[in-house]
Amino acid sequence: MITYLIKRILMLIPLMFGITLITFAVIHLAPGEPVDMQTAMNPKVSAEARQKMREFYGLDQPLHVQYVSWLGRMARLDFGRSFAPDNRPVTDKIVERIPVTLSLNIIALILEFGLAIPIGILAAVRRDTILDKGITVFVFLGFAIPTFWLALLLMYFFGVKLAWLPISGLHSLGSDQLGPIAWFWDLAKHLILPVGIATFGSLAGLSRYMRSTMLEVIRQDYITTARAKGLSERVVIFRHALRNALLPVVTLLGFSLPGLIGGSVIFETIFAIPGMGQLFYTGVMSRDYPLVMGILVIGAFLTLIGNLLADICYSFADPRIRHGRA
Amino acid sequence: MSFKTSYFKTIFWPRFRQNRFAMAGAFVVAGLFLLSFLAPFITPCDPSAIDAYHVLLPPSPDHWMGTDELGRDVFTRIVYGARISLKVGFVAVGIAIAIGTVVGLLSGYYGGWMDSILMRFVDIMLCFPTFFLILAVIALLEPSIWYIMLIIGITGWMGVARLVRAEVLSIKERDYITAARSIGASNVRIIFRHILPNAAAPVFVAATLGVAGAILTESALSFLGIGVQPPTPSWGNILTSGKDYLEFAWWLSLFPGLAILVTVLAYNLLGEGIRDALDPRLQR
Numbered sequence: 001m002i003t004y005l006i007k008r009i010l011m012l013i014p015l016m017f018g019i020t021l022i023t024f025a026v027i028h029l030a031p032g033e034p035v036d037m038q039t040a041m042n043p044k045v046s047a048e049a050r051q052k053m054r055e056f057y058g059l060d061q062p063l064h065v066q067y068v069s070w071l072g073r074m075a076r077l078d079f080g081r082s083f084a085p086d087n088r089p090v091t092d093k094i095v096e097r098i099p100v101t102l103s104l105n106i107i108a109l110i111l112e113f114g115l116a117i118p119i120g121i122l123a124a125v126r127r128d129t130i131l132d133k134g135i136t137v138f139v140f141l142g143f144a145i146p147t148f149w150l151a152l153l154l155m156y157f158f159g160v161k162l163a164w165l166p167i168s169g170l171h172s173l174g175s176d177q178l179g180p181i182a183w184f185w186d187l188a189k190h191l192i193l194p195v196g197i198a199t200f201g202s203l204a205g206l207s208r209y210m211r212s213t214m215l216e217v218i219r220q221d222y223i224t225t226a227r228a229k230g231l232s233e234r235v236v237i238f239r240h241a242l243r244n245a246l247l248p249v250v251t252l253l254g255f256s257l258p259g260l261i262g263g264s265v266i267f268e269t270i271f272a273i274p275g276m277g278q279l280f281y282t283g284v285m286s287r288d289y290p291l292v293m294g295i296l297v298i299g300a301f302l303t304l305i306g307n308l309l310a311d312i313c314y315s316f317a318d319p320r321i322r323h324g325r326a
Numbered sequence: 327m328s329f330k331t332s333y334f335k336t337i338f339w340p341r342f343r344q345n346r347f348a349m350a351g352a353f354v355v356a357g358l359f360l361l362s363f364l365a366p367f368i369t370p371c372d373p374s375a376i377d378a379y380h381v382l383l384p385p386s387p388d389h390w391m392g393t394d395e396l397g398r399d400v401f402t403r404i405v406y407g408a409r410i411s412l413k414v415g416f417v418a419v420g421i422a423i424a425i426g427t428v429v430g431l432l433s434g435y436y437g438g439w440m441d442s443i444l445m446r447f448v449d450i451m452l453c454f455p456t457f458f459l460i461l462a463v464i465a466l467l468e469p470s471i472w473y474i475m476l477i478i479g480i481t482g483w484m485g486v487a488r489l490v491r492a493e494v495l496s497i498k499e500r501d502y503i504t505a506a507r508s509i510g511a512s513n514v515r516i517i518f519r520h521i522l523p524n525a526a527a528p529v530f531v532a533a534t535l536g537v538a539g540a541i542l543t544e545s546a547l548s549f550l551g552i553g554v555q556p557p558t559p560s561w562g563n564i565l566t567s568g569k570d571y572l573e574f575a576w577w578l579s580l581f582p583g584l585a586i587l588v589t590v591l592a593y594n595l596l597g598e599g600i601r602d603a604l605d606p607r608l609q610r
Binding site: 014015018019022026140141143144145146148149152153155156160255258259261262263265266269270280281283284285287289292293295296299300303304307 | 446447449450451452453454455456457458459461462463464465466538542545546549550551552565568569572573576579580582583586587588590591594595
């Protein structure tokens, strides 16, 4: 197990290098010097800040020297200072936003798996019934509905028409004066729509996947054997089939992370939630260059860590992996 | 060649035709093509004609889907928007398929260090939240429809590369490849004459499904204001004004969203239908 873990972590190193290389390439993709480009677009950047930027990126030096020094700063999590009027270090700005985005995504992830797994099992077990067909229709609609449009419709219905739910931010004005229970209820009401949208975004794909792995497993010989032994259908499905069908779904946990983080741009912007996605969007719109690069690298690293965690879960679930036999 | 036509006529088409959903998808996609090409004949209005006296009108016989905040006819803008989504879908997917196929072929056929390097590159690309990567690149360049198509393509080829690689790995072990090699066929000939045609079917399916994904991405980008720029109508940027006037004009939000929904659904149904017809064993 430990050798597997060490091997797995060592494999991350080339990936991390790759991520920084690509981000560095994106920086230098722009025609001309990034600093010129930046300052030409943004009249708020003073000549002084421009000079600082040029020194920061060491733009007078050859590319490989620039890359190495940039890498050194990144290892110390130093992404420079934001171009925004507050001029704060990018790292600080990102770090204070990460908890919001991560906790939203984790809640969504839990809901997603909690709903998709039973839906997928149900569709597989009741294959070709009305129920299965209904779920299939739902899945296809789920694939095709643009989440930002669904967000608009729900905002219109629950926020504007019925006025049941707040449509922006995480707290109401003056919520800090409320008692703990009322405060929590206020937060929960603000979260229903954005978390619901984030969950819905990948629910369709996940339940479809669960259905197909379940169908695959049900076809196996050991399921026939279990049935032939006279085990009840409940035991066959939950003890024998489900355990094996869950394995490939666990790996999806890691893969769904980039999608979720990327998707946070959309729902955080729509619902005005102060998370990383919204920060990134403001950064893009104001061409706040160090901020954009910082979030890009951190987003990719978060994904890497998510993949690692998923692999570790997988190796706990499947002994063949940790003994290096698969 | 005659084998292929007969395969299409006797096996593929009868199977495909029986799938009602796939046929519906095919009809909608064909309809969208017609709509895009015949846009000026379908609607008499100019998509960017501003009319200050008829602002934010609800749907009526004159304006089937109402008018927007500048008095432009929403139906007309949605019809012209179909052109944009068609263009983005096909160009972006074309780029993704081209890169993915080349990478997958090289990696699967030659194996060894070439395979390791290319597949690690795929892993790295998959680490980036695609939407972040697209936004970051667009932040550097001016938002334009050409950049959008290019970037959606460049960030969307990894799945195709893995798919093609897996196909090539299984095809290159078959007897007819050994036979081709034994009569002295060059690598290039084997790849293009024997492997590629046999790996084409799943790529075609991935492309059809990819068009749906590209259309969704473009509409999200345009909705956020960094995709297709006004006054050019796109379903995404009509929804932007839908959001701004959500309380007063539901039709600005409803119709473009429905257009995206129906289009994406149609491409997905078409893609799944083609897959099922090509290989009934995959039917789930």
